[in-house]
Amino acid sequence: MPVPLSIVTLASPSRPPRTPARVYSQTLWLLTSRDLKVRYSTSFLGYLWSVLDPLAMAVIYWFVFTQIVDRAIGAEPYIVFLLAGLLPWTWFNGAIGDSTRAFIKDAKLVRSTRLPRSVWVARIVLSKGIEFLLAIPVLLAFAIVFGAELTWGVLWLPLAIALQAALILGLCLMIAPLVVFFRDLERAVKLVLRFLFYASPIIYGLSDLPDGLDVWMAFNPLSGIISLYRASFFPDQVEPFAVIVAAIMSLVALGAGILVFRRMVRAVLKEI
Amino acid sequence: MSDIVIRVEGAGIRFRRNRRGRRSFKDLFAGSNRRARPDEFWALRGVDVEVRAGEAIGVVGRNGQGKSTLLKLVAGVMLPDEGRVDVHGGVAPLIEITGGFVDDLTVRENVHLTAGLHGMTRAEIDERYDEIIDFAELGESVDTPYKHLSSGMKVRLAFSVISRLEEPILLVDEVLAVGDKAFREKCYRRIDELLAGGRTLFFVSHNERDLKRFCTRGLYLDKGLLQLDGPIEGVLAAYDSDYGSRS
Numbered sequence: 001m002p003v004p005l006s007i008v009t010l011a012s013p014s015r016p017p018r019t020p021a022r023v024y025s026q027t028l029w030l031l032t033s034r035d036l037k038v039r040y041s042t043s044f045l046g047y048l049w050s051v052l053d054p055l056a057m058a059v060i061y062w063f064v065f066t067q068i069v070d071r072a073i074g075a076e077p078y079i080v081f082l083l084a085g086l087l088p089w090t091w092f093n094g095a096i097g098d099s100t101r102a103f104i105k106d107a108k109l110v111r112s113t114r115l116p117r118s119v120w121v122a123r124i125v126l127s128k129g130i131e132f133l134l135a136i137p138v139l140l141a142f143a144i145v146f147g148a149e150l151t152w153g154v155l156w157l158p159l160a161i162a163l164q165a166a167l168i169l170g171l172c173l174m175i176a177p178l179v180v181f182f183r184d185l186e187r188a189v190k191l192v193l194r195f196l197f198y199a200s201p202i203i204y205g206l207s208d209l210p211d212g213l214d215v216w217m218a219f220n221p222l223s224g225i226i227s228l229y230r231a232s233f234f235p236d237q238v239e240p241f242a243v244i245v246a247a248i249m250s251l252v253a254l255g256a257g258i259l260v261f262r263r264m265v266r267a268v269l270k271e272i
Numbered sequence: 273m274s275d276i277v278i279r280v281e282g283a284g285i286r287f288r289r290n291r292r293g294r295r296s297f298k299d300l301f302a303g304s305n306r307r308a309r310p311d312e313f314w315a316l317r318g319v320d321v322e323v324r325a326g327e328a329i330g331v332v333g334r335n336g337q338g339k340s341t342l343l344k345l346v347a348g349v350m351l352p353d354e355g356r357v358d359v360h361g362g363v364a365p366l367i368e369i370t371g372g373f374v375d376d377l378t379v380r381e382n383v384h385l386t387a388g389l390h391g392m393t394r395a396e397i398d399e400r401y402d403e404i405i406d407f408a409e410l411g412e413s414v415d416t417p418y419k420h421l422s423s424g425m426k427v428r429l430a431f432s433v434i435s436r437l438e439e440p441i442l443l444v445d446e447v448l449a450v451g452d453k454a455f456r457e458k459c460y461r462r463i464d465e466l467l468a469g470g471r472t473l474f475f476v477s478h479n480e481r482d483l484k485r486f487c488t489r490g491l492y493l494d495k496g497l498l499q500l501d502g503p504i505e506g507v508l509a510a511y512d513s514d515y516g517s518r519s
Contacts, residue, residue, distance in 0.1 A: 023391065030388045034374060042376050108371030113389055114348035114363065266351045270287055 031123040050131040054086040077146035085202035091132035099172035100186040153231030160228035167250035173257030177264040218242035221249040274325040282355035284317035328473040330487030362439035369430035375419035408432035
């Protein structure tokens, strides 16, 4: 004779049922903090690494373009101009790069828990995003040292972050499940990222491009997004057309990402 | 009669026969296609099961006949290609139990992480933390990185965490084969305790003694189909007469 208790009392006497949104945010936070904790507990420099990488690149490009070739690109102070592009790029590059291993790295965990599957992707976007936010003080420090003035353009910052998050999440939601079936994609993505670095206005600005090319460049959504970041110090960098294109493309990427992910998740679970 | 907690209706799932099979983008997006393509086979098909709260069910069958797949469908870690699997209430899945643990974090951090991922709130984890560590007999190693534990210790810790989830449904997939004898006995007592507390058990095992010890009802899976659903003795007898697994 089964015990005649109702299921609710069996489950957990003290706990009200959690809403799906609550489960999602709790899990997302747990996984994200795990990512950060693992990274910082195993390395001596910890947090500094997430800054050192873009910083080293910034110094290299600053040296090449101001000390070796005297080419007038970007804006003064050039190091601040560079960092304002490089830090968001590091977020983009890191999240997209890591998303190729989103399911493979945590295969055991994916196989043994019943979590909303998109959490495995979202947490990469979030943890890289947090590292990006933590690196912003470094940019501010450089701005102060090199005398770049903070302008009202800083009000664009929330929009820039939101658009970039949507863009990255959408792309990662497409890439993560596809890599499970086509492992080659992992290397292809790395290649595309390397190409994209130079095809995005990071070491230069949209206005440095020859006429005609800048219109095409606007269809790289990073163009509009980076111009919004730069608006904090260089308000004349904002190109309304590029921003609108970036906004549309980011939302389309997010929608497409959600769609692709939904269709593929069933097959992914079988494969890993 | 008590409520139905697990309802499996005409559930089926198919897999590719060989991993190297040709795949095209078109295949991937043909999600709800009901027919299996030539290079695929149904690992399970047309399975109907209803489980009421408090039942203890043992799943038997030879290797590769769909036992673990059924368990995974119930656990919600795989999704059926046809039919439905409805589970009311939380599930404590003892499947690949060491999966959630991170090598570089300490035992303490791992307990918080894994318990959290399986749905425990912070307060609940704090409340049960000592119990979990005691049960796993790891009181002296709470600050040791997980990777430095022996494999037996890892399983102990994992079982300890999952079995404290307080979820109404317990899924067990042969995890008890590992660990030393004393700890296995302890696990069995813990499962007995949970059963006495009214938990529903879904148990996959090749061990007849274990099946008889815990289960009252059996499911016999063969060739991807549910061949028999009845009292555990009858199910084991049918399995034996088909394959003579004990000799």
